[in-house]
Amino acid sequence: MDKQRFFFEHYGLAERDLERYLAAALSAGGDYADLYFEYLSSTALMVDESMVKSASQGISAGCGVRVVSGERTGYAYTDDLSADRILHAARTAALIASAPAKTSVAGFQKTAARSLYPVTLPSVDAEITAKVELVMRADKAARAYDPRIKEVRASYSDELRNILVVGSDGTFAEDSQPLARMNVSCIAKTEGNSARGTSGGGGRVALDFFFGDKNPEFFAKESARQAILQLDAREAPAGEMEVVLGPGWPGVLLHEAVGHGLEADFNRKKTSAFAGLVGKRVASEKCTVVDNGTMPWRRGSLNVDDEGEPTQETVLIEKGILKGYLSDKLSARLMGISDTGNGRRESYEHIPMPRMTNTYMLAGQDNPEDIIRSVKRGVYAVNFGGGQVDITNGKFVFSASEAYMIEDGQITAPIKGATLIGNGPDVLTRVSMVGNDLRLDEGVGTCGKDGQAVPVGVGIPTIKVDRLTVGGTAKKDVGGFMQ
Amino acid sequence: MSSTQLQTNPKLETDLREIAQDIVRRAMTGGASAAECVVREGDEFSTLVRLGQVETLKESGSKSIGVRVFFGQRAASTYSSDFSREGLDRMVSSALALAKITSEDPFGGIPEASQLGSLSADLALYHEDVYSLPGPDRIDYARRAEKAALDFDPRIKNSEGGSFDAATGHKVLANSHGFVGEYRRSYCSVAAVPIAQTDDGAMQRDYWYSVARTLKKLDPPEQVGKVAAERTLRRLCARKAKTAQVPIVFDPMVSTSILEHIFEGVNGDSVYRGASFLAGKLGQNIAGDNVTIIDDGTMPGGFGTSPFDGEGIPTRRTVVVENGVLKSYLLNTYTAKKLGLQTTGNASRGLAGTPGIGPGNYFLQPGTKTPKELISGIKEGLYVTEFLGHGANLVTGDYSRGASGLWISGGEFAYPVEEITVAGNLKELFFNISDIANDLEFRGSVAAPTIRIEGLTVGGE
Numbered sequence: 001m002d003k004q005r006f007f008f009e010h011y012g013l014a015e016r017d018l019e020r021y022l023a024a025a026l027s028a029g030g031d032y033a034d035l036y037f038e039y040l041s042s043t044a045l046m047v048d049e050s051m052v053k054s055a056s057q058g059i060s061a062g063c064g065v066r067v068v069s070g071e072r073t074g075y076a077y078t079d080d081l082s083a084d085r086i087l088h089a090a091r092t093a094a095l096i097a098s099a100p101a102k103t104s105v106a107g108f109q110k111t112a113a114r115s116l117y118p119v120t121l122p123s124v125d126a127e128i129t130a131k132v133e134l135v136m137r138a139d140k141a142a143r144a145y146d147p148r149i150k151e152v153r154a155s156y157s158d159e160l161r162n163i164l165v166v167g168s169d170g171t172f173a174e175d176s177q178p179l180a181r182m183n184v185s186c187i188a189k190t191e192g193n194s195a196r197g198t199s200g201g202g203g204r205v206a207l208d209f210f211f212g213d214k215n216p217e218f219f220a221k222e223s224a225r226q227a228i229l230q231l232d233a234r235e236a237p238a239g240e241m242e243v244v245l246g247p248g249w250p251g252v253l254l255h256e257a258v259g260h261g262l263e264a265d266f267n268r269k270k271t272s273a274f275a276g277l278v279g280k281r282v283a284s285e286k287c288t289v290v291d292n293g294t295m296p297w298r299r300g301s302l303n304v305d306d307e308g309e310p311t312q313e314t315v316l317i318e319k320g321i322l323k324g325y326l327s328d329k330l331s332a333r334l335m336g337i338s339d340t341g342n343g344r345r346e347s348y349e350h351i352p353m354p355r356m357t358n359t360y361m362l363a364g365q366d367n368p369e370d371i372i373r374s375v376k377r378g379v380y381a382v383n384f385g386g387g388q389v390d391i392t393n394g395k396f397v398f399s400a401s402e403a404y405m406i407e408d409g410q411i412t413a414p415i416k417g418a419t420l421i422g423n424g425p426d427v428l429t430r431v432s433m434v435g436n437d438l439r440l441d442e443g444v445g446t447c448g449k450d451g452q453a454v455p456v457g458v459g460i461p462t463i464k465v466d467r468l469t470v471g472g473t474a475k476k477d478v479g480g481f482m483q
Numbered sequence: 484m485s486s487t488q489l490q491t492n493p494k495l496e497t498d499l500r501e502i503a504q505d506i507v508r509r510a511m512t513g514g515a516s517a518a519e520c521v522v523r524e525g526d527e528f529s530t531l532v533r534l535g536q537v538e539t540l541k542e543s544g545s546k547s548i549g550v551r552v553f554f555g556q557r558a559a560s561t562y563s564s565d566f567s568r569e570g571l572d573r574m575v576s577s578a579l580a581l582a583k584i585t586s587e588d589p590f591g592g593i594p595e596a597s598q599l600g601s602l603s604a605d606l607a608l609y610h611e612d613v614y615s616l617p618g619p620d621r622i623d624y625a626r627r628a629e630k631a632a633l634d635f636d637p638r639i640k641n642s643e644g645g646s647f648d649a650a651t652g653h654k655v656l657a658n659s660h661g662f663v664g665e666y667r668r669s670y671c672s673v674a675a676v677p678i679a680q681t682d683d684g685a686m687q688r689d690y691w692y693s694v695a696r697t698l699k700k701l702d703p704p705e706q707v708g709k710v711a712a713e714r715t716l717r718r719l720c721a722r723k724a725k726t727a728q729v730p731i732v733f734d735p736m737v738s739t740s741i742l743e744h745i746f747e748g749v750n751g752d753s754v755y756r757g758a759s760f761l762a763g764k765l766g767q768n769i770a771g772d773n774v775t776i777i778d779d780g781t782m783p784g785g786f787g788t789s790p791f792d793g794e795g796i797p798t799r800r801t802v803v804v805e806n807g808v809l810k811s812y813l814l815n816t817y818t819a820k821k822l823g824l825q826t827t828g829n830a831s832r833g834l835a836g837t838p839g840i841g842p843g844n845y846f847l848q849p850g851t852k853t854p855k856e857l858i859s860g861i862k863e864g865l866y867v868t869e870f871l872g873h874g875a876n877l878v879t880g881d882y883s884r885g886a887s888g889l890w891i892s893g894g895e896f897a898y899p900v901e902e903i904t905v906a907g908n909l910k911e912l913f914f915n916i917s918d919i920a921n922d923l924e925f926r927g928s929v930a931a932p933t934i935r936i937e938g939l940t941v942g943g944e
Contacts (some may be wrong), residue, residue, distance in 0.1 A: 238904070417876055418883045460588045470904070472883065
């Protein structure tokens with residue numbers, strides 16, 4: 001499989017061209033320069049009202065040039081891969097520095113090839129009719145689940161991103177990154193009541209992935225099940241209480257509560273609530289949290305990051321003690337720490353920065369049923385929408401889309417969606433039980449930072465948080481002020 | 484692909500209008516029954532200064548093209564950033580091939596020829612002066628904004644920086660009814676993001692910005708930095724609030740979110756699917772009689788203004804809610820046909836896919852009280868300055884969001900609060916807007932004044 005040399009074959013690039021571009025980038029000095037070539041092709045299909053209403057395909061290609069001088073970064077890009085335009089971008093980015101030109105770059109060391117997603121036929125090149133079959137099957141299965149399912153929207157999207165990263169330090173990395181995803185959203189209606197459900201999944205996989213266990217029927221049934229369940233949901237409680245998170249996607253807690261706060265750029269600038277806490281206790285000793293970009297087929301995985309560095313498994317929190325940060329090249333150099341291979345960017349139009357890959361908590365010893373049984377009155381949340389964090393004061397939220405009351409150790413009624421809010425640096429200190437059932441999400445996560453979206457993964461076993469604020473409306477919990 | 488891609492055709496580079504019309508012609512020649520092409524070109528400049536030093540400088544331009552084709556009532560779309568002959572040929576032929584696998588949709592199609600058009604007035608959307616500052620002065624704008632924040636108070640100890648951004652965009656739309664329209668828009672902004680710290684090390688961050696279509700209308704950087712510092716300082720030493728049901732006042736920066744929920748609720752796409760709590764409510768009261776909401780895509784200089792929408796329909800002024808009564812949904816051609824109504828000229832068109840629905844200048848009519856008068860009537864309440872997360876369910880109306888702000892006691896701000904939630908149901912919320920202040924200001928395409936809402940639950944300790 002010769003997925004490598006993509007830009008050499010398709011755009012007639014040669015190593016001496018790359019050297020010339022990098023020399024132009026360093027023509028006004030600067031400590032480091034790199035070029036990020038990207039060729040992205042994508043497909044998207046959507047079925048609504050049992051009709052394939054939308055089908056699209058597209059191509060986006062370009063090159064971003066970065067010049068780093070001390071803490072300064074100059075950046076320019078072009079969507080025209082001709083030598084003239086790349087040189088123009090390189091000279092524009094070069095203006096960040098103001099010193100004599102650096103000596104030219106000589107020789108690249110190719111990053112050893114890894115193969116975390118060895119697809120033989122990338123899904124973007126697969127027959128479109130097979131993709132149509134997927135969305136139509138999802139539509140059918142969701143409608144068949146229950147007559148109260150009245151609206152179904154099923155979508156499928158995939159992409160193949162070919163990248164080449166070369167740096168003035170000799171970095172030379174190529175990768176071909178597939179990504180595919182299905183999504184099914186349902187609306188259930190009864191007389192005077194309606195509710196929604198969504199489900200989806202995928203990864204850096206080929207089309208055959210969706211013809212296995214995680215097929216359209218799987219996602220359709222899950223989406224329909226959630227919508228039907230929500231029809232009977234009662235109001236969520238309000239205030240602080242015990243919260244049990246189910247395994248898998250609720251790992252978004254880790255992503256918001258600790259993950260972002262541990263990205264090295266925020267800590268270098270001391271703008272994170274976690275700044276200066278390495279070696280300190282930030283979680284109960286039952287908590288070990290890692291970021292791992294090397295898991296085969298996963299949505300958040302990468303053979304190399306967007307600076308050409310191989311990804312790795314990085315321990316963020318070990319038995320409750322903060323061990324380190326997620327770093328890119330710039331932060332690694334400025335902070336004197338190692339580059340953890342977390343330099344990522346949305347596209348060639350964007351400057352890379354430290355980002356998460358797949359972030360999860362390792363399994364503990366507790367039986368999930370014992371965890372539920374230990375709760376007198378609280379909330380059991382198993383599915384979430386998104387979340388958000390203010391990394392400076394540490395406050396984070398994540399919104400439960402499927403949750404239940406726990407009363408006297410028993411799961412009772414489903415409750416309406418509610419936002420959970422907490423404080424990143426201390427929420428994990430209140431984790432008193434960690435289940436033995438670690439699970440990763442189905443492959444739907446997209447993380448936004450500074451306007452840049454990148455695919456990520458999360459995971460968690462069942463855990464119990466002794467105290468977390470639940471944002472419901474149930475009146476019986478409301479005391480206090482009357483006007 | 485081949486290396487001939489490296490050669491650029493100067494004519495194609497310079498006449499986007501010609502390219503768009505040519506693509507439509509090629510699609511029609513290829514057998515399409517209707518076609519529509521969009522071309523977008525843009526330039527951007529941004530700089531971030533942190534602690535007085537330039538941290539990033541970014542400068543670039545890009546261009547992309549998309550085509551949507553119909554075979555009868557089957558549609559498909561493709562897009563590309565490759566303007567070479569081969570690139571464009573492939574884009575058109577892929578669209579034609581792709582349209583064969585989609586479904587016959589009885590409501591599909593581009594607008595009728597008679598509906599198409601473009602506002603002829605000067606909408607004051609483009610001002611070349613956004614790029615007129617020399618490079619060093621642009622950096623200076625960013626530096627001045629940050630410095631004003633850092634100098635404002637000794638507790639401002641750190642910063643995520645001051646920034647200056649400028650951008651211009653050029654959009655062309657052509658279709659097989661012979662419509663071709665184009666417009667340019669410009670944009671510039673200055674912002675500051677200071678960080679305040681107390682002696683015990685607890686930090687707070689906030690921001691402020693000014694945005695305009697011309698440099699002449701941009702606030703002075705010093706003003707932006709000062710407001711950013713004030714907004715940050717007032718968050719220091721925040722406490723948690725007690726769980727309670729109290730009046731809640733939304734700062735204009737967050738009251739726009741309430742308006743956005745109504746927008747999602749009247750969005751024709753949610754309406755025809757019954758995925759909106761406002762579906763089927765046309766002509767009914769959906770809010771108190773003090774609530775009037777307008778969408779106006781024609782306001783000169785507006786952030787939501789354009790001469791035509793994403794399908795080539797002239798933009799217009801639509802009364803969405805009048806004295807609490809839902810008067811109109813916001814629609815594009817497809818959703819209008821689905822609902823048996825006329826488009827409101829709110830089609831939004833990305834490069835790919837079917838057109839969506841977007842706002843023009845969309846706002847809540849202001850009241851007469853000042854924000855201070857509005858707050859002075861509240862014994863105990865919450866003033867929300869920031870929301871975290873996206874906890875609004877437009878199907879059920881369930882509403883639950885993370886929040887921070889200031890506690891109101893005796894009609895005045897008492898102390899900052901954080902790590903709390905605000906929850907209720909949107910169906911009731913719009914009836915419970917008890918007061919609307921007079922401070923409407925457009926800082927984007929959606930704007931709302933300070934508002935007071937009753938009956939929401941604050942979740943805290």
